Amino acid sequence: MELFKYMEMYDYEQVVFCQDKQSGLKAIIAIHDTTLGPALGGTRMWTYDSEEAALEDALRLARGMTYKNAAAGLNLGGGKTVIIGDPKKDKNEEMFRAFGRFIHGLNGRYITAEDVGTTVEDMDLIYQETPFVTGISPAFGSSGNPxxxxxxxxxxxxxxxxxxxxxxxxxxxxxxxxxxxxxxxxxxxxxxxxxxxxxxxxxxxxxxxxxxxxxxxxxxxxxxxxxxxxxxxxxxxxxxxxxxxxxxxxxxxxxxxxxxxxxxxxxxxxxxxxxxxxxxxxxxxxxxxxxxxxxxxxxxxxxxxxxxxxxxxxxxxxxxxxxxxxxxxxxxxxxxxxAEERIEKMRNSRSQFLLNERHALSNRVR
Structure with missing residues (x-):
């Protein structure tokens, strides 16, 4: 895959590759668009045939979340994570704690949740390392079974x-x-x-x-x-x-x-x-x-x-x-x-705001 060419074609913002040798974590975080707000999308764990297949899935799902969140009227962008591995035998506490630290390093640009192959218990482990996770146990203030x-x-x-x-x-x-x-x-x-x-x-x-x-x-x-x-x-x-x-x-x-x-x-x-x-x-x-x-x-x-x-x-x-x-x-x-019209309106609004700010700064300098 020509990654940058693909990202440019569908206007992706960021792809993050995460690995932790001790826990066996191999994860890909794809952030498609944050025009409307932080990217929200679940973490999927699956036994992919190849790393390229995992990357393609992450990219496709992230873009889908942009449209889903925009059409739903949420002030959130689209992102997704895939973890390469068998959810029935490869999980461990260290893996999801390490993954939580990677999410925290994005400083709120990406917020995760459960998806295929992950559970509320997995989200609780991520929550030990970062607040940027949803779908955790009700004991932590979550909404429970969706x-x-x-x-x-x-x-x-x-x-x-x-x-x-x-x-x-x-x-x-x-x-x-x-x-x-x-x-x-x-x-x-x-x-x-x-x-x-x-x-x-x-x-x-x-x-x-x-x-x-x-x-x-x-x-x-x-x-x-x-x-x-x-x-x-x-x-x-x-x-x-x-x-x-x-x-x-x-x-x-x-x-x-x-x-x-x-x-x-x-x-x-x-x-x-x-x-x-x-x-x-x-x-x-x-x-x-x-x-x-x-x-x-x-x-x-x-x-x-x-x-x-x-x-x-x-x-x-x-x-x-x-x-x-x-x-x-x-x-x-x-x-x-x-969805696209809502995103475009926000982009235009931001562009106009930045233009006004530049004019105001220019006038102050004079």
């Missing part, structure tokens, strides 16, 4: 998308197919059931499916059959890249709105569902409840304040749909445009 809050944001965003598709945001009587019923999707199903929606669910975990069937009266189908069921709304809440050449012809839903990341296998698939008249709630917007929740910790966590901010995902989805119709572009493009 899954219910993420689910609430998906629920709110789904209602906004439903309003565009059906003329009302009521989900009562709507048939909703939920792919994956893990922690986030379970809480989402609870909201949907309480509003009177009819649920069709699937998951490779039979116990998780049985729980939703028993508690919420859902119907269960095999994982391969979820795409083609007769439904009003399809909620992907498991794997990414599930909107693709194979699944799109099967879809019967009028709305796609779920918590899964990277739902579109390729951007052209976003174009395809737009042409089919399906209202798509962009994934990084609708699933932003978790990051909104942990971001509130930076102000001294207040659950009521955090939930009110999460509720605005409804308004953000409405804005994205409005931009989509105004500019005649798919909603996934409209979401990027919303």
């Amino acid at each position: 899954s219910p809050v993420t689910a609430y944001g998906v629920y709110r965003g789904m209602k906004a998308a439903a309003k565009e598709a059906f003329g009302t945001d009521s989900l009562e009587g709507k048939v909703i197919a939920v792919q994956g019923v893990g922690h986030v999707a379970y809480s989402l199903c609870k909201h949907l059931h309480e509003e009177g929606a009819k649920l069709i669910v699937t998951d490779i975990n039979k116990e998780a499916v049985d729980r939703v069937v028993e508690e919420f009266g859902a119907d269960a189908v095999d994982p391969a059959d979820i795409y083609g069921v007769e439904c009003d709304i399809f909620a992907p809440c498991a794997l990414g890249a599930i909107i693709n050449d194979d699944t799109i012809p099967q879809l019967k839903a009028k709305v796609i709105a779920g918590s899964a990341n990277n739902q579109l296998k390729e951007t052209r698939h976003g174009d395809a569902i737009q042409e089919m008249g399906i209202v798509y709630a962009p994934d990084y917007v609708i699933n932003a409840g978790g990051v909104i929740n942990v971001a509130d910790e930076l102000n001294g966590y207040n659950s009521e304040r955090a939930l009110k901010k999460v509720e605005t995902i409804y308004d953000t989805i409405e804005k994205i749909i409005e931009i989509s119709k105004r500019d005649q572009i798919p909603t996934y493009v409209a979401a990027d445009r919303l």
Whole structure:
């Protein structure tokens, strides 16, 4: 990889390589953009095939966090960390304490949180070395498990998308197919059931499916059959890249709105569902409840304040749909445009401020 060429192409600010021989730490911190504020993004630990693969993942995820935080209306930029290693056997206290010191050395430019392969306990170890970490134990003033809050944001965003598709945001009587019923999707199903929606669910975990069937009266189908069921709304809440050449012809839903990341296998698939008249709630917007929740910790966590901010995902989805119709572009493009416009406005504001400061200094010198 020609690193500087790649960084220039997508306007990255900084990449930090961290190693600690004693603990075995090998980490890459990617800071994409801090126009709106410090970069916030989780730490992922994974057994990458190569160091280049780890770097590419860090860069891709960091840029995604810039857009996610900007679209969510947070005064935060985008960053991400990947730690190279097996989260099941390579972790130790020294590793995360050492990593915490590297974060502290960035002096607040980057704030981390948990991600794939890391836990609250890992964040607590980082917290021993730096305050620039969120998602720590509630005993330290954290928000705790983010899954219910993420689910609430998906629920709110789904209602906004439903309003565009059906003329009302009521989900009562709507048939909703939920792919994956893990922690986030379970809480989402609870909201949907309480509003009177009819649920069709699937998951490779039979116990998780049985729980939703028993508690919420859902119907269960095999994982391969979820795409083609007769439904009003399809909620992907498991794997990414599930909107693709194979699944799109099967879809019967009028709305796609779920918590899964990277739902579109390729951007052209976003174009395809737009042409089919399906209202798509962009994934990084609708699933932003978790990051909104942990971001509130930076102000001294207040659950009521955090939930009110999460509720605005409804308004953000409405804005994205409005931009989509105004500019005649798919909603996934409209979401990027919303984020980019917010960042650009801040850059222009800062440039004007600096220009005014220079004029004022020049006048004082005269």
